[in-house]
Amino acid sequence: MMRKEIAELSEQYKHIFEECADRIWATPEINFTEHQSHATAMKCMKDLGFEISMLEDMDTAFIATAGHGSPVIGILGELDALPGLSQKADVDHYEPAENGAPGHGCGHNLLGCGGMECAYILWKYFEAHNIEGTIKYFSCPAEEGGVGKVYMIHRGAFDDVDFCVNWHPGSGFGIAHEAKSIVLQNYRFHGVASHAAGSPEMGRSALDALELFNIGIQFVREHMTKDTYIHYAITDTGGRAANVVQAYAEGQYVIRAKDNTELKAMMKRVDKIAKGAAMMTETEVDEPEIVSAFSSFVDNTTLADVARENIKECMPMQYTEEEMEYLKKFIACGSKADTGELIDEEIHEDRPSSTDVADVSWVVPTVMINVPTWAIGTPGHSWNITAQGKSAPAHKGMNLAAQIMANIALDMMDKPELIEKAKEELKTNLKGRTYETECLIPKDKKPVPIY
Ligand SMILES: [Zn+2]
Missing domain, CATH: 3.30.70.360 (Alpha-Beta Plaits)
Known part of the structure; x- marks a missing residue:
């Protein structure tokens, strides 16, 4: 029942976030210069009624809050693009929209807006059922090397959060357990x-x-x-x-x-x-x-177990014939061109990544999932991803990610002992270490673009 309602809410409001993701796709900006994307995302959340707060020295980060009381659920989002990955939408060979310009070659336009959608449908669900809880959407700058989340941690952004959910667009489903x-x-x-x-x-x-x-x-x-x-x-x-x-x-x-x-x-x-x-x-x-x-990722199996159950509910990914035809064009130019595979039917849990989401996992129990948004075999950080970034399969994956994250949050709230268990697990896994002593970036360092 709960999952059905969440799916209906996503269906009702998805156009807002698809539009926002497309707009951000069209203004690709790299680390700490995401001014237009930031303004687009912030306006969207403000118009929806979220309360917006900012952080010192971080003019492309914001926190959007809704609801009240406990628990406090964190949803992480990113908006930054990559240098040199400009590409025309839907074109299945390299053809930059603007030579040498940045492009959304990691799908962060979807990542951010999927998080925003999750925050909104969760809030609507809380309202409909009179549920107590605070939703905080974190719009985090400069994931690509600039480690925006580290500076947000240093500014106390996550201090009152009970657990965080996060996703990354991809070519299959997955749960991260490791990051270097x-x-x-x-x-x-x-x-x-x-x-x-x-x-x-x-x-x-x-x-x-x-x-x-x-x-x-x-x-x-x-x-x-x-x-x-x-x-x-x-x-x-x-x-x-x-x-x-x-x-x-x-x-x-x-x-x-x-x-x-x-x-x-x-x-x-x-x-x-x-x-x-x-x-x-x-x-x-x-x-x-x-x-x-x-930092490396502090795995939280309590959250990962809840995530796995929710991902299973959505598998395999269902595409219309038209969507499949679209994906086939891009499968033909990726690493699975010769295998005959059209969709990925596994939940991948063995693919280490490198992300500043891992830094958040030191201070708050955190789970990071992958949801398919582009063709199987599409290389990471590529023009192929930019090309597929505002397609129907991309939107479908983004909306599904929003639902899965909302369902994870609701499952955790349904059994509050799970939230305590996730916190205990974090404490155990830290083995007495603290983020403060482990983080290599000094607390007083100001955010700087790395390229
Ligand atoms: Zn990425």
């Missing part, structure tokens, strides 16, 4: 400039140091756990003239590890390599600047 810890940091080397032929003995090359640093990193790869990755980009070579010894060089390094403990240990090793490279070249290296950092 990640740090993105800059290393800067300083040397001495000199004429490369006239007085080479006077020069100390920062670029040599950076190159040796990278060579050291290639050698350490053999001695890392299989869960650890290091990626790098040379962001400043120090100059374009080969006959000058480069006095400055800079690189950006991303380290991924299973959890925060392994990440911190790896960061120390990378640091030693940087210092070694500086010593070899008689240059100096600054302490690395941490630009952003994601």
Whole structure:
């Protein structure tokens, strides 16, 4: 009965959120610059009657609140796009809408509006049944590397929340149990400039140091756990003239590890390599600047179990013939082109991701699900996703995600002991650690765009 009513509410109001998602799709903006998308989403929630609050130094984040009393249910949403993934809607080959412009290549236009829809239908359900409870929709900026949620945690946004639900668009159903810890940091080397032929003995090359640093990193790869990755980009070579010894060089390094403990240990090793490279070249290296950092995910099986039951109710995904024809165009250009699979019939629970939702999982019991919105075999972060971002299957997935999240919340409220159990589980899984001591981003750091 409850699920049927939630489905009916979604049917009644879905046009509001589909329209909002399409509008956000058309104004793709990257980390911490989501001004138009933010204004669109905030106006939508305000017009629906939600109370809006803002956070210090975060002009593209907002919290929309409705209902009253306990429990407090958190719904997480994102709106940011990705650089360079502009693409014309519904076109099944690469054809940017605007060359070099950003695009919704991760489906966050759907992610955000699906969360908003969940918040609204849940509120309507509370009203219809006189249910006590507060709904908080968190519009979180800069998930793609900028870790907006970390700054929201530091500003106390989630302090009164009992549990959080979240989803991500995808090509199948899923529940996240893992996310890697990640740090993105800059290393800067300083040397001495000199004429490369006239007085080479006077020069100390920062670029040599950076190159040796990278060579050291290639050698350490053999001695890392299989869960650890290091990626790098040379962001400043120090100059374009080969006959000058480069006095400055800079690189950006991303380290991924299973959890925060392994990440911190790896960061120390990378640091030693940087210092070694500086010593070899008689240059100096600054302490690395941490630009952003994601925590690992604290799994909550209490919430995941409730999520699984609700996902099962909706499987397999039902498409009309027309929708299936649409999806087939994109299946043909994805990784499942030759398998003959048209829809994914499993709930995937073994796909680790990297997201700042994981940071929230340290402070509030949190569940993250996946719901299909695009063709099976569609690569992540791609023009293919941008192309499918305002299609009928995308809308269908978004509306379904809103319903599943609302049903998870209602199931948890129906048995308040589950909320307590989820909280206890979080406490147990933290093993005495706190977010404050584990988070690599200092509390007083202000949000900055990472690209
Ligand atoms: Zn994403």
